[in-house]
Every structure is written in C-alpha cells, then in structure tokens.
Amino acid sequence: MTSPKTVLITGTSSGMGLATAIGAAQAGWTTIATMRDTGKAEALLKAAAEAGVADRIQVKRLDVTDSESIAACLDEVIAEHGRLDALVNNAGAAHLGTVELMGVDEVRATMEVNFFGMVAATRAALPHLRATHGRVITVSSVGGILGQPFNEAYCAAKFAVEGFMESLAPVAATVGVDVTIVEPGPVASEFVANLGLDLPAALAAAGPYAPALQAYITRTRDIFSHAQTPAEAAAPIIDALTGDRPAVRIQTSEWARDFVATTLADLDGSAVQSLTNTWVR
Structure with missing residues (x-):
C-alpha cells in the first residue's frame, strides 16, 4: 500500500487557507492544516465535516514566526505519516500604514510573518520534499x-x-x-478584517495623509465588494498541488492577471504610477 500524499498548509483558520485545506482533502490528500492558535479550528472542522473530508484533515499548531514550532510540527508529520509531499505557505497578515506614521518595528513584524516565516517553513520542509520530489506553493499577492x-x-x-x-x-x-507562486487579488475573507481598522481614528491620526487615506479606503472597499470567494481563490492552489507541471507564477483570477500585467510590461514605472496615483486622489 502506498501512503496517501501529505500536504502541510499554514494559516488555515479562515479564508484561503481554510478553503485550500478543504480542497486538498477533497482531492484525496492527507491534509495537515496548521494554525498559530488551534483554538480557532472550529470553522475549519465544521467545513471539513460538511464536505465529508474530516477524516483527511489533521489540525496542528504551527507558528511560522517560531522555528521550534515549525520543527516540532514537521517532526510530528513525518513520525505519523512518513512523508511530506507539499508545503503550502499561506500564513500571512495584512498591514495598512505609511512610513512616516508607523514605527520601524511594525515593518519588521510585517516582514516576520509574511516573509521570514515563509522562509523558515520552506527551509525546514525542503529535506522532506526532496525525498518525495514534492512541491512548494507560496501564496503571495498582486501586491507582490x-x-x-x-x-x-x-x-x-x-x-x-x-x-x-x-x-x-x-x-x-x-x-x-x-516551486509555485500564487498571486490572489481581492479575496472576501477575514484577512482584511483582521486589520482591525478603526477608520475615524486612523484618519484622525493620519494628519496630512488623511485625504489620501480616505480616498484609498473608499477605492479599496469598492474593489473588495467584487472580491473572489476564498474557494475561488483556493482553486488554482489545488490545481498547482495536483497538476503534473505547475507554472512558477499563477494568478487566481482574470482581474489579477490584468492587474499584474500592468507592471510586468511597465519598463519605466510610469504605467503603475498612473494607476496608483488615482487611488489616493
């Protein structure tokens, strides 16, 4: 008997991570759904039960900012399942602010979760992925x-x-x-809600940047009113997980493809500036 393929997914308590865990289990994978706080697993477990895949999903604690947590989780996975065939780096945190108004520590914290956590998880997983000729799928953003x-x-x-x-x-x-990079556009999930933005307070603290911030928030709310669902955004991740030869870079929607095409063809930066200047005026 060949053991089922095993995937470890970070940041699965909500949104794309939750939807990816369900999709991977539906595709027949043993799915290690990790999160920093396993007390927040209720939504995932309920969705797994409703989808009939609860027996294929195992919740484990993993904090991508803690190397010992990463190592302990991977040790458990290998001890229990004998293999790791894929890592999906999904854990991340939004951050809204401009440099004059935020501390450097905020920038470091944002980098720690969104970048260094991904590096640490990938580094720890690679020896196991080499053994299975597996894959690393990392959720970036059109903002990347x-x-x-x-x-x-x-x-x-x-x-x-x-x-x-x-x-x-x-x-x-x-x-x-x-290796595959996945670039979502707007996704209707708790990712943005987790900013905990108090808009009146943010505008009051923004000083000379308040008009630009108000314009940006208005524009962003309009964009997110037409966002993909988490399941729609997760579908290309499942395709990359199960396909024979996944592309190195995948956008999750036609909107995202059009959006990143602006900068990929913008040799002098003028097209991007023409676009983003309209967001703050």
Whole structure:
C-alpha cells in the first residue's frame, strides 16, 4: 500500500487557507492544516465535516514566526505519516500604514510573518520534499508585483516573497522540487478584517495623509465588494498541488492577471504610477 500524499498548509483558520485545506482533502490528500492558535479550528472542522473530508484533515499548531514550532510540527508529520509531499505557505497578515506614521518595528513584524516565516517553513520542509520530489506553493499577492499606497510594509514583504521564490525555483528543480507562486487579488475573507481598522481614528491620526487615506479606503472597499470567494481563490492552489507541471507564477483570477500585467510590461514605472496615483486622489 502506498501512503496517501501529505500536504502541510499554514494559516488555515479562515479564508484561503481554510478553503485550500478543504480542497486538498477533497482531492484525496492527507491534509495537515496548521494554525498559530488551534483554538480557532472550529470553522475549519465544521467545513471539513460538511464536505465529508474530516477524516483527511489533521489540525496542528504551527507558528511560522517560531522555528521550534515549525520543527516540532514537521517532526510530528513525518513520525505519523512518513512523508511530506507539499508545503503550502499561506500564513500571512495584512498591514495598512505609511512610513512616516508607523514605527520601524511594525515593518519588521510585517516582514516576520509574511516573509521570514515563509522562509523558515520552506527551509525546514525542503529535506522532506526532496525525498518525495514534492512541491512548494507560496501564496503571495498582486501586491507582490505592484506596490500599493499605504501598503509599504505588506508589499515589501510580498515583493521579497516573489524574489525569494523566483530565485529558489530553478535551484529546487535540480533536486526534483517544484516551486509555485500564487498571486490572489481581492479575496472576501477575514484577512482584511483582521486589520482591525478603526477608520475615524486612523484618519484622525493620519494628519496630512488623511485625504489620501480616505480616498484609498473608499477605492479599496469598492474593489473588495467584487472580491473572489476564498474557494475561488483556493482553486488554482489545488490545481498547482495536483497538476503534473505547475507554472512558477499563477494568478487566481482574470482581474489579477490584468492587474499584474500592468507592471510586468511597465519598463519605466510610469504605467503603475498612473494607476496608483488615482487611488489616493
């Protein structure tokens, strides 16, 4: 008997991570659904039961900012299942602010969760993925391709993710490991809600940046009113997980493809600036 393929997914308590865990289990994978606080697993477990895949999903604690937590989780996975065939780096945190109004510690914290946590998880998983000729799938963002107002720290982290994974891809391929970067656009999930933004307070604290912040928030709320569902955004991740030869870079929607195309063809930066200037005026 061949053991079922095993995938470890970070950040599965809600949104895309939760939907990806359900989709992976539906595709027949043993799914290790990890989260920093396993007390928040209720939504995932309920969705798994409703989808009839509760027996394929195992919830484990993993904090991507804690190397000991990562190592302990992977040790358990290998001890219990004997293999790891894929890692989905999904854990992340939004951050809204501009550099004059935020501390450098906020930037470091945003990088820690969105970039260094991904690096640590990938580094720890690679020996096991080499053994199975597995794959690393990392959730970036269209904000990893095109810098967005009031998202300096978040976009910096996602730009770093893109550069890291694009650079790793040819190296990992020499040892049989596929690397894929997934770029969602707006997704209707708790990711943005978790900002905990008090808009009146934020505007009051924004000083000379208040008009630009108000314009940006208005524009962003309109965009998110037409967002993908988490399941829609997770579908390309499942395709990358199960397909024979996943692309190195995948956008989750036509909107996202059009959006990143703006900057990928923008040699002097003028097209991006023409676009983003309209978001803050």
